[in-house]
Amino acid sequence: MLPPPAVRGVFRTDERARAAYAEGAGIYRILPAAVCLPSDRQDLVSLVGWAATHRVSLVPRGAGSAMGGGNVGEGVVVDLTSLPRILEIRPAERTAVTSGSVTLAELNAGADGHRLRLPPDPSSGRFATLGGMVSTNASGARTVRYGSVRRWVQAIELVTASGEVLQLRRGQGSTDRGSETIRRIEADVAPAVRAAHGLIAARFPRTRKNSSGYALLDWLGSGDLLDLVIGAEGTLGFITRITWRLDPQPACRAGLRIELHSLDHLVKVVAALLAGEPSAVELLDRTFLELVSHTDIGGGLSGVEAILLVEWERDDPRALRQAVAQAADTVRPWAAVVDTALTAESATRLWELRHAASPILAGLPEDRRSLQVIEDACVPIERMGDYIRIVRRVTSARDIAAVIFGHAGDGHVHVNLLPKVGRAGWEQSVAGVLEEVSDAVLRLGGTPSGEHGDGRLRAGLLQRTYGDEILGLFRRVKDAFDPLGILAPGVILPSGEPAITRLKVGRQAIPIPDDIARALREIERTGGYGRSRLELAGEA
Known part of the structure; x- marks a missing residue:
């Protein structure tokens, strides 16, 4: 592929540059045809004109931290972090x-x-x-x-x-x-x-x-x-x-840590908390607590089904204390209020348990990877307990460990699957989890994506979610903005390709240079998505 003559920014087609942009934060590894870093808006307009003339697909990309796979593709990956900063x-x-x-x-x-x-x-x-x-x-x-x-x-x-x-x-x-x-x-x-x-x-x-x-x-x-x-x-x-x-910015912040010993009470507790207008209601499921149980902060939680971390923000300290005290009194019939934090500093310490899982997941051995496949479903709050039970049952039946957490105040549940990627047939097991859990989300009246977007991963679920007529309206929207279909093909609107394919892990992963593969893995471990991928590729 020859560089577009009017584009002044970086345009590379060498193997190392393409490999550096073959992955994002999601599950895929897809080698692009080229990588472009436009120098300004006019450069971007020139690139788009060239792509339209030659029917070349473009894949918009920022930091590469999106999990649905919308930031990788076979066309020209356009790294927009190169544009002037305003x-x-x-x-x-x-x-x-x-x-x-x-x-x-x-x-x-x-x-x-x-x-x-x-x-x-x-x-x-x-x-x-x-x-x-x-x-x-x-x-x-x-x-x-x-x-x-x-x-x-x-x-x-x-x-x-x-x-x-x-x-x-x-x-x-x-x-x-x-x-x-x-x-x-x-x-x-x-x-x-x-x-x-x-x-x-x-x-x-x-x-x-x-x-x-x-x-x-x-x-x-x-x-x-x-x-x-x-x-x-x-x-x-x-x-x-x-x-x-x-x-x-609010003047003051406070919080509660609440233990639940039965999921049967989850919906009642969350509903009671929402009445007090909290700024956050976060869920740590039993599976999450088991993962962090060997850490200093995660010990002593045997028998706890879930923890809720709750935060309030107010401008009036008296109103803040009143909101926290009222919430604690309201939920006591169903839960144990373990900790009350009435200062911003102590409220921040409450969240240390939430952050304890990240280094553990990042340090998993290479034969067990944390994959975001069913990580973004959102269900009506009254069905959240049902959804968590379904996820536990489905993953257990397929012998795939899972870590469940999320934004309980919105009915939004994150799930990290931890498959043993050296085991034969693990891809089929993961695909089965995706299929079965996705069907459950729809039965419960939920959406497959609460905040991460469909990307490539969930595009195939849209027909089931919305039906043929609304999917047809989605296509009309796409055609109005992008008549040639050159922008991020296969993202949101399904391409027909299976979701669990072209993965970054496992024996079927497309080979890329070893040093770049190691560097991409380190970015994944450390959350280093702000780093320029061209640094990994080196000079052309």
């Missing part, structure tokens, strides 16, 4: 303007001096790019009070698959009235979606969080095209600039 805090307006290449940590560091912040707090926030967060409609522990990224986006600049640069603003639609993309949406997509309003309302999951499919229900509610782009995982265009709403 970070402008406007304290009087409580807004910020950033490029998509800025990280959440950088934005919050800039806002901190003004006692402002962007509340959504994914665990990848120290390295995840803001463009990537918009692309998956990211959230985190504090979504239970502050909502996902969608609530905080005011405007998006989008480079489309035809090279148009659209300015999409909350409450104002698009200012690009001459755009062919806008014309196609207004002429074809909008009437079809409005006509199907009843079906969409009936079929979309009734969960507190959903990052699966295109956000037709949100678009119908707002009329804002940016609601289609949020959560679209780069399949509708490249996000180059974002305007954010910011929130004042």
